[in-house]
Amino acid sequence: MAPRVLISDKISTAAVQIFKDRGVEVDYLPDLGKDRDALAAVIGGYDGLAIRSTTKVTSKVLADAGNLKVIGRAGIGVDNVDLSLATAKGVIVMNTPYGNSITAAEHAIALMFSIAREIPAADHSTQEGLWEKNRFLGVEITGKTLGIIGCGNIGSVVADRAIGLKMKVVAFDPFLSPERAVALGVEKVELEDLLARADFISLHTPLTDRTRNILSAENIARTKPGVRIVNCARGGLLDEAALREALDSGHVAGAALDVFLVEPATENVLFGHPRVVCTPHLGAATTEAQENVALQIAEQMSDYLTRGAITNAVNFPSISAEEAPKLRPFITLAERLGSFAGQLTDSNISRVRLTYQGEAARMNMRALTSAAVAGLLRPVLAGVNVVSAPTIAKERGIVVEETSSDAESDYDALITLMVEADGTQRSVSGTVFADGKARIVDIKGIKVDAEFAPSMIYVANEDRPGFVGHFASMLGDAGINIATFALGRATQGGDAIALVQIDGTAPDEVIERVRALPMVRQAKPLAF
Known part of the structure; x- marks a missing residue:
């Protein structure tokens, strides 16, 4: 059955054809996103939801989205999506961070020019027939210092354009590496240094708890007198009332805003100020950008729904279309190794370590680790999935580590999961054979060879004659048929393991009788 996608916002209709060409059924209802109740009433019939900024994907919408697998935002910001709840429900949330980068960057540069030369006010004055040539004394941008707060996709384009205009660029971004700064031709500085040095400041950071009011009243006071400020990123990054006061006092010479704390902005404390330029969130509003983000989100969502490829997800590692088929059996292996360890662990887990060897070390380890953690937590936490697992583990204080190893192995690819709980450690290793089936090959250092099966019994015992027969x-006496029987031992007469695939499930009383055998240390039913 073909996957179904709902487009609930106005995006380029070229996206509709992309979905159809990729074998995805699509309904284009661009006004539906304005009505949350109507959206909630139909969302259960769709695998994907393509949106822009009008649709609000709230808890009400997600509660009824039983089949939803992916939300695609044609644009950058996902503020209109309840990301935590979507993640908890295992819904991939994608955006298009590069589709409108050039357009948004160009708008920031345009606004910087507009306040440097007071173009909007001069235009209005001239068209009124006033010809106030002496009134509009602007400043050059050549040789001036531009301070960029947030040097990611858009900020880096702004930096490139500004350098081309012969400006000096300083950037504050905790995630900007020194090597990347050199490659961009910018000077990486701390925020306090940027505020003191910049003639122009341009904001290009997402709105988070750390960046909210990053240009607060205190930080605006720390800026260079005569500074000009541009915000094409997110409303809430600056204190609008404090900016108004700084404009009134003359400390800030001009400001240009494309975004506001409350949108649509029908009124604002900055409106009407002679040295303020405002536009109605036009950062991505070009024909090229609208087309680009629509086509990109349609391609990304189609690739995920038809091939399992994940691109530009904000809540899961990316998986290319080329690696998805090869990665899929190893994701299954990682999840089942986690499930195996989770079903055998009765105490609180404090640490998980994933070690990847051989071919597995060259795969997408983050995706594999997410799958393993999901399998580990699922026996005790219903509803955990590969998308939500890392977040849930962090919330519960579980340290998750992943390493790759060049150590030689008997297998082309090997994944080892180690779980630490109450001071004890348990490890299990597995691989994928040429037939694509996941197998357990080592348990606590004891070699075994067993496929995962829907119903199994795990027994840790002493290696004594008669155990297998008993x-x-x-x-057999309980009417339980044995499908496969895998055995392993550390040394003769030492620790041993039995891993048995059975038809049906073993009643609790049978497991209790197995545990009662004198040579048995642990017996557990397993389900995969």
């Missing part, structure tokens, strides 16, 4: 007879 165990098999006990299952």
Whole structure:
């Protein structure tokens, strides 16, 4: 059955054809996103939801989205999506961070010119027939210092354009590496230094708890007298009332805003100020950008729904279309290794370590780790999925580590999961054979060879004569058929393991009788 996608906002209709060409059924209802109740009433019939900024994906919408697998935002910001709840429900949330980068950057540069030369006010004055040539004394931008707060996709384009205009660029961005700063031709500085040095400041950071009011009253006071400020990123990054006061006092020479704390902005404390230029959130409003983001989100969502590829997800590692088929059996392996360890662990887990060897070390380890953690937590936390697992583990204080190893192995690819709980450690290793089936090959250092099966029994015991006979007879007497029987031991007479695939499930009383055998240390039913 073909996946179905709903487009609930106005995006380029070229996206509709992309979905159809990729084998995805699509309904284009661009006004539906304005009505949350109407959207909630139909969302249950769709695998994907393509949106822009009008649709609000709230808890009400997600509660009824039983089949939803992916939300695609044609644009950058996902503020209109309840990301935490979507993640908890295992819904991939994608955006298009590059589709409108050039357009948004160009708008920031345009606004910088507009306040440098007072173009909007001069235009209005001239068209009124006033010819106030001496009134509009602007400033050059050549040789001036531009301070960029947030040097990511858009900020880096602004930096490139500004350098081309012979400006000096300083950037504050905790995630900007020194090497990347050199490559961009910008000087990486701390925020306090940027505020003191910049003639122009341009904001290009997402709105988070750390960046909210990053240009607060205190930080605006720290800026260079005569500074000009541009915000084409997100409303809430600056204190609008404090900016108004700084404009009134003359400390700030001009400001240009494309975004506001409350939108649509029908009134604002900055409106009407002679040295303020405002536009109605036009950062991505060009024909090229609208087309680009629509086509990109349609391609990304189609690739995920038809091939399992994940691109530009904000809540899961990316998986290319080329690696998805090869990665899929190893994701299954990682999840089942986690489930195996989770079902055998009765105490609180404090640490998880994933070690990847051989071919597995060259795969998408973040995706594999997410799958393993999901499998580990699922036995005790219903509803955990590969998308939500890392967040849930962090919330519960579980340290998750992943390493790759060049150590030689008997297998082309090997994944080892180690779980630490109450000071004890348990490890299990697995691989994928040429037939694509996941297998357990090592448990706590004891070599075994067993496929995962829907119903299994795990037994840790002492290697003593008669155990296998007693165990098999006990299952036979209970009418339980043995499908496969894998054995392993550390040394003769030492620790041993039995991993048995059975038809159906073993009743609790049978497991209790197995545990009662004198040579048995642990017996657990397993389900995969």
